[in-house]
Amino acid sequence: MYARISILLLVSLLVFTSCQERKADFFEREAKEFTETNCPRVMDSFTTLDSIAFKKDGEGELRMYYTLNLNEESRSELMNKLGELGDMNLSNLRNSIELTQHREAGVSFSYIYRDAMTGEKIVEYHFTKKDYQ
Numbered sequence: 001m002y003a004r005i006s007i008l009l010l011v012s013l014l015v016f017t018s019c020q021e022r023k024a025d026f027f028e029r030e031a032k033e034f035t036e037t038n039c040p041r042v043m044d045s046f047t048t049l050d051s052i053a054f055k056k057d058g059e060g061e062l063r064m065y066y067t068l069n070l071n072e073e074s075r076s077e078l079m080n081k082l083g084e085l086g087d088m089n090l091s092n093l094r095n096s097i098e099l100t101q102h103r104e105a106g107v108s109f110s111y112i113y114r115d116a117m118t119g120e121k122i123v124e125y126h127f128t129k130k131d132y133q
Contacts, residue, residue: 001029003057005065012106018075021099022063023105024054025101027054027056027060027062027101027105027107028054028056028074028128031052031053031054031062032053033056033109034052035051035052035053038053039052040067040104046068046069046070046074047066047068048066048067048068048069048116049064049065049066050065050066050067051065052064052065052109053062053065053077058108059105059106059107059108060102060105060107061107061108061109061110062099062102062107062108062109062110063108063109063110063112064109064112065112065114066111066112066113066114067071067102067113067114067115067116068114068116068122069116069117070117071117075115078122082123083095085113085125086123086125089111089125089127090125090127090131090132093109093127093132094120094132098126103129103132106129107129108126108127108129109126109132110124110125110126110127110128111125113122
């Protein structure tokens with residue numbers, strides 16, 4: 001009896017693990033294909049989405065890389081509104097239909113912003129499942 005339960009648990013674990021791995025492979029391929037066909041993508045007058053990458057470790061992490069083309073005035077304004085930008089990213093993440101599968105899988109999300117002129121990282125936002133639920 002215990003042997004049957006052990007085998008059942010082992011099979012269940014293997015099936016769950018293989019499904020997770022396949023989902024991670026899917027997310028990785030999807031991010032790569034999106035980047036190849038849609039990036040760089042101008043989001044507004046100073047924001048460009050450069051690429052999206054999926055990192056397969058743990059539940060996985062979807063990373064979105066942006067560059068900001070800022071003059072001194074707009075850079076100063078942005079630095080004063082970094083909290084608002086983080087809140088906006090979290091709100092968009094919670095409401096995005098395109099990211100539903102990722103959220104359901106418990107994926108983490110990172111939004112990384114760099115200065116277009118210097119390449120310097122301006123800010124990075126990281127959200128886990130507990131942040132967006």
